[in-house]
Amino acid sequence: MDAQSLLSLTKWLLVFIFFLVIYSMALVLRLKKIDPFKEWNPTKINGGLMMLFFIVGTIAAVWSSAYWFPKFALVLDPASEHGVSLDRMFWRTMIVSIAVVVVTHTILFYFLWRYQDRPGQKALYYPHNNKLEVIWTVVPAIVMTILIADGVRNWHDIMDPDEATKEASIDVELTGRQFQWDIRYPGVDKELGQAHVKYISGANTLGLNFDDVKTHDDILATELHLPVGVPVHVHIRSMDVLHSPTLMQFRVKMDAVPGMPTNFYFTPSVTTKEMREIKGDPEFEYEMSCQQICGGAHYNMRRVVVVETMEEYQKWLSEQKAFYTTFKEMNPGMDEGKTADAGDIKEIGTLTSTN
Amino acid sequence: MAESNITSDFHLEVGDHGHDDHHHHEQGFLQKYIFSQDHKIIAKQFLITGIISAIVGITFSALFRLQLAYPDTAFPFLESLLGKWAPGGIIKPEFYLAMVTMHGTIMVFFVLTAGLSGTFSNFLIPLQIGARDMASGFINMLSYWAFFISAVIMFLSIFIETGPASGGWTIYPPLSALPQAIPGSGLGMTLWLTSMVFFIASGMLGAINYITTILNLRTGGMTMDRMPLTMWAFLLTAILVVLSFPVLLSAALLLFMDRLLGTSFYLSDIFIGGEVLHHAGGSPVLFQHLFWFLGHPEVYIVLLPALGISSEVISVNSRKPIFGYKAMIGSMIGIAVLSFIVWAHHMFVTGMNPFLGTVFMLFTLIIAVPSAIKAFNYITTLWKGNIRFTPAMMFAVGLVSFFITGGITGIFLGNAALDIPLHDTYFVVAHFHLVMGSASAFGLFAGVYHWFPKMFGRMMNPRLGYIHFWFTFVGLYLVFFPQHFQGMGGVSRHYYAFTEFSFMAEFLDLSKFITYAAWFTFVGQFFFLFNFIYSIFRGKVAPANPWKSNTLEWTTPIKPQHGNWPGEIPSVYRWPYDYSKPGLKDDFCPQHIPDEELDYEDGFEPPKPVKPKEPAQTEGSKE
Numbered sequence: 001m002d003a004q005s006l007l008s009l010t011k012w013l014l015v016f017i018f019f020l021v022i023y024s025m026a027l028v029l030r031l032k033k034i035d036p037f038k039e040w041n042p043t044k045i046n047g048g049l050m051m052l053f054f055i056v057g058t059i060a061a062v063w064s065s066a067y068w069f070p071k072f073a074l075v076l077d078p079a080s081e082h083g084v085s086l087d088r089m090f091w092r093t094m095i096v097s098i099a100v101v102v103v104t105h106t107i108l109f110y111f112l113w114r115y116q117d118r119p120g121q122k123a124l125y126y127p128h129n130n131k132l133e134v135i136w137t138v139v140p141a142i143v144m145t146i147l148i149a150d151g152v153r154n155w156h157d158i159m160d161p162d163e164a165t166k167e168a169s170i171d172v173e174l175t176g177r178q179f180q181w182d183i184r185y186p187g188v189d190k191e192l193g194q195a196h197v198k199y200i201s202g203a204n205t206l207g208l209n210f211d212d213v214k215t216h217d218d219i220l221a222t223e224l225h226l227p228v229g230v231p232v233h234v235h236i237r238s239m240d241v242l243h244s245p246t247l248m249q250f251r252v253k254m255d256a257v258p259g260m261p262t263n264f265y266f267t268p269s270v271t272t273k274e275m276r277e278i279k280g281d282p283e284f285e286y287e288m289s290c291q292q293i294c295g296g297a298h299y300n301m302r303r304v305v306v307v308e309t310m311e312e313y314q315k316w317l318s319e320q321k322a323f324y325t326t327f328k329e330m331n332p333g334m335d336e337g338k339t340a341d342a343g344d345i346k347e348i349g350t351l352t353s354t355n
Numbered sequence: 356m357a358e359s360n361i362t363s364d365f366h367l368e369v370g371d372h373g374h375d376d377h378h379h380h381e382q383g384f385l386q387k388y389i390f391s392q393d394h395k396i397i398a399k400q401f402l403i404t405g406i407i408s409a410i411v412g413i414t415f416s417a418l419f420r421l422q423l424a425y426p427d428t429a430f431p432f433l434e435s436l437l438g439k440w441a442p443g444g445i446i447k448p449e450f451y452l453a454m455v456t457m458h459g460t461i462m463v464f465f466v467l468t469a470g471l472s473g474t475f476s477n478f479l480i481p482l483q484i485g486a487r488d489m490a491s492g493f494i495n496m497l498s499y500w501a502f503f504i505s506a507v508i509m510f511l512s513i514f515i516e517t518g519p520a521s522g523g524w525t526i527y528p529p530l531s532a533l534p535q536a537i538p539g540s541g542l543g544m545t546l547w548l549t550s551m552v553f554f555i556a557s558g559m560l561g562a563i564n565y566i567t568t569i570l571n572l573r574t575g576g577m578t579m580d581r582m583p584l585t586m587w588a589f590l591l592t593a594i595l596v597v598l599s600f601p602v603l604l605s606a607a608l609l610l611f612m613d614r615l616l617g618t619s620f621y622l623s624d625i626f627i628g629g630e631v632l633h634h635a636g637g638s639p640v641l642f643q644h645l646f647w648f649l650g651h652p653e654v655y656i657v658l659l660p661a662l663g664i665s666s667e668v669i670s671v672n673s674r675k676p677i678f679g680y681k682a683m684i685g686s687m688i689g690i691a692v693l694s695f696i697v698w699a700h701h702m703f704v705t706g707m708n709p710f711l712g713t714v715f716m717l718f719t720l721i722i723a724v725p726s727a728i729k730a731f732n733y734i735t736t737l738w739k740g741n742i743r744f745t746p747a748m749m750f751a752v753g754l755v756s757f758f759i760t761g762g763i764t765g766i767f768l769g770n771a772a773l774d775i776p777l778h779d780t781y782f783v784v785a786h787f788h789l790v791m792g793s794a795s796a797f798g799l800f801a802g803v804y805h806w807f808p809k810m811f812g813r814m815m816n817p818r819l820g821y822i823h824f825w826f827t828f829v830g831l832y833l834v835f836f837p838q839h840f841q842g843m844g845g846v847s848r849h850y851y852a853f854t855e856f857s858f859m860a861e862f863l864d865l866s867k868f869i870t871y872a873a874w875f876t877f878v879g880q881f882f883f884l885f886n887f888i889y890s891i892f893r894g895k896v897a898p899a900n901p902w903k904s905n906t907l908e909w910t911t912p913i914k915p916q917h918g919n920w921p922g923e924i925p926s927v928y929r930w931p932y933d934y935s936k937p938g939l940k941d942d943f944c945p946q947h948i949p950d951e952e953l954d955y956e957d958g959f960e961p962p963k964p965v966k967p968k969e970p971a972q973t974e975g976s977k978e
């Protein structure tokens with residue numbers, strides 16, 4: 001036995017002895033019918049503790065909120081246009097919430113402390129007061145209405161942007177699968193070609209339909225590059241189970257649903273470089289994660305997102321090779337534009353499992 | 356007298372004469388404690404099964420919190436405990452998800468649904484409305500045993516080769532439908548679904564019984580507007596169960612078919628394990644609609660009984676009438692109705708039509724209004740009260756605090772636009788653990804501390820109760836309050852480790868802190884467990900009405916036998932909340948004592964005797 005385990009053994013032994021001592025003390029007191037806490041008044045103690053809890057709790061809540069505040073990246077430093085108004089709405093709701101929680105808790109704990117059972121005190125018989133009740137029905141209703149109005153407007157703007165935005169947007173497709181994101185750009189024709197699981201064959205794991213010439217210039221990338229200030233139309237697909245591509249800093253999230261393509265419009269407004277300066281962190285990267293439970297490596301579906309100027313973006317894009325070209329190089333015997341029949345899919349599919 | 360009532364009244368209703376003879380003779384152990392049809396025994400069976408489930412569920416959370424705090428550290432004891440699921444003492448990602456799933460399922464369904472509503476609906480309904488038992492003791496017994504089978508199946512699934520269900524407590528397909536996607540979706544998921552079928556059956560059997568009993572078997576004078584709020588809460592809960600659980604059953608059956616028969620209700624266009632599956636045309640979103648049509652009412656099925664219990668406990672222990680009795684009932688009805696039309700607020704970003712999002716946002720934020728009314732009414736009940744801090748009272752006011760802190764974040768999440776970033780982050784975890792988990796658990800504890808004397812004829816040790824309260828109250832806040840911070844930092848739910856993303860890694864320290872707090876809370880529960888078991892056998896013998904309460908359950912003998920009241924069932928002359936009524940000597944005024952028999956202060960003119968109101972059904976007064 002080495003010193004380390006001896007030490008830990010002694011620790012446990014001490015704990016054990018401690019409990020034995022307490023237990024035997026309790027036994028003795030019980031036997032002798034002594035109650036060491038007889039003088040204690042539980043109502044007074046608990047009433048006091050309630051007040052103490054409130055005071056210490058409030059201080060702890062304030063202190064810890066202030067301490068962690070700079071790290072609230074989900075609600076600070078938005079990197080997209082709609083993110084600005086979302087964050088504003090978040091903090092507005094937060095102010096209302098803090099006010100409600102603080103006021104109700106102050107009253108609650110004050111009452112608990114103030115109205116604890118005292119000899120000779122009789123409670124007030126006060127079964128109802130319609131005026132009061134109307135007030136606290138109407139006031140929350142009004143506050144809710146204001147919040148709803150704000151929320152509906154924002155929700156509408158995000159989910160259904162105006163035609164100009166849609167026109168100006170670039171397309172990009174995110175496909176979730178266990179456990180990675182595939183990123184597809186439309187290439188020079190600016191249109192994503194058709195894709196469906198039934199076209200999956202060999203290395204074409206995204207199921208691009210090569211009969212559709214629009215797929216021929218589509219680009220597969222391992223990083224999501226986006227130009228700043230340009231609306232992005234994200235097309236979202238899943239190959240297997242639900243995923244949820246989340247671009248936390250851009251306040252973007254939408255489930256990827258197998259069999260039901262979804263989408264999301266947003267406009268990145270801060271480049272990676274600028275964000276590095278804002279954060280004072282030269283290593284900073286925007287990150288894309290998955291936020292819908294999808295299996296064992298759900299926690300690890302990471303892609304880096306790069307927001308850059310239009311020139312940088314275009315330069316990067318021009319350096320990427322169309323997937324179709326790569327695919328042809330890998331399958332030299334392949335006929336132009338020909339894919340397997342649906343009937344062979346199962347067999348061919350099995351071959352791809354090395355991916 | 357009591358005997359004749361039993362045979363003549365409810366067994367005729369069941370039409371099941373075969374069982375009558377049990378009640379006339381000395382019952383054997385089996386009839387008395389195992390296959391009992393007595394609501395009090397059945398309540399205790401629910402409670403004890405619920406406590407055992409809680410131990411399992413909480414233990415899971417204590418273990419997976421270790422993983423979140425120390426993602427790269429090996430804990431050799433985990434390997435001895437979990438075997439191949441934690442090779443070298445490091446939990447596998449798949450088993451992490453399995454533990455989270457089991458924790459959620461067990462806590463939501465077994466502990467806070469069956470353990471809370473099952474226990475107290477069974478125990479209190481006949482006692483508080485003045486009935487000899489449930490409308491059907493037999494169906495009641497079936498309800499428990501269906502629950503028992505359900506629990507056994509669920510616990511067995513933990514030990515199978517491929518592990519228990521691992522898709523989260525909401526079991527969204529395709530993850531839950533495809534064994535290729537995660538091992539837990541094999542046999543584990545089949546067992547999960549089977550278990551839930553029994554669970555739903557149990558819930559339905561219980562609920563129709565609770566509704567029938569409350570509507571039909573109230574004693575003389577016990578009109579609906581004289582029922583304690585517990586009764587209203589249990590009635591509404593049972594109605595929610597009856598209307599929502601069948602939908603879960605259909606959701607589960609369709610999932611069964613997709614899994615076993617190859618149908619495509621929820622599955623479409625899937626390429627997994629190197630294979631394109633034949634499924635076409637199904638929609639995973641359909642499952643979510645069905646699930647949340649149950650799921651949202653379910654959260655109120657969990658919460659309403661706790662609210663009912665705390666109303667009663669707070670009123671009794673502040674020695675004041677509950678403030679706004681009618682408003683409390685009204686807001687519970689409002690919550691119950693609205694809870695059926697808000698379900699899609701769990702689905703804002705699932706690709707559902709954004710217009711639906713708007714509609715559900717409206718309804719969702721409306722539900723905050725009745726919730727607010729309840730919170731304000733609790734607080735006003737305390738105003739100028741004479742507050743006695745019994746352990747039950749402490750838990751009841753703790754519930755109010757959790758209800759406010761946890762409910763307020765619903766306003767963020769119910770706002771569809773704000774839900775885009777917040778959905779599936781720890782902000783949601785904090786929200787529902789405070790408002791549902793902690794508040795309902797406190798309702799459960801308040802109920803146990805308050806009605807323990809009636810259940811077991813003995814008192815629990817109050818000092819251990821106080822220690823338990825402070826451990827739990829402080830502990831739960833320390834666990835769940837900081838999770839808001841993690842959520843606001845973007846930390847995602849259902850993550851095995853926060854190490855892979857730099858913005859999440861910032862919260863590893865906080866994660867450690869939360870784990871310590873979780874263990875602190877965990878340790879505190881042993882005070883309860885010890886107190887509970889010890890007091891059943893060695894607690895101080897309870898007086899007849901230890902809390903000086905108005906309700907009928909305290910008019911039974913200290914340990915009520917089958918049939919509850921040895922003689923006639925008392926009639927009721929007023930509502931249950933006449934505490935500290937001016938002019939009376941005592942600060943309480945039991946429901947069953949007529950005005951003319953009350954003890955008035957000197958010089959106070961007692962009111963003229965009033966005849967009891969015409970009862971809904973003259974069950975009690977018939978004798």
Ligand code: HEM
Pocket residue numbers: 525654655657658700701719720722723726762763764765766768769770774777778779783786787790791
């Ligand atoms: C003020 C009223 C409330 C509002 C507006 C509200 C709103 C919401 C919303 C919108 C979500 C979905 C969040 C998301 O997944 O992104 C949610 C989640 C949840 N809420 Fe509430 N809520 C309220 C009160 C309650 C109450 C009283 C309970 C329980 C008793 C509860 C239990 C839950 C649970 C369990 C979840 C999480 C389910 C899951 O995804 O696993 N909520 N709430």
Ligand SMILES: [Cu+2]
Pocket residue numbers: 242243244290291292293294295298299301
């Ligand atoms: Cu995922």
Ligand SMILES: [Cu+2]
Pocket residue numbers: 650651654697698700701
């Ligand atoms: Cu909900």
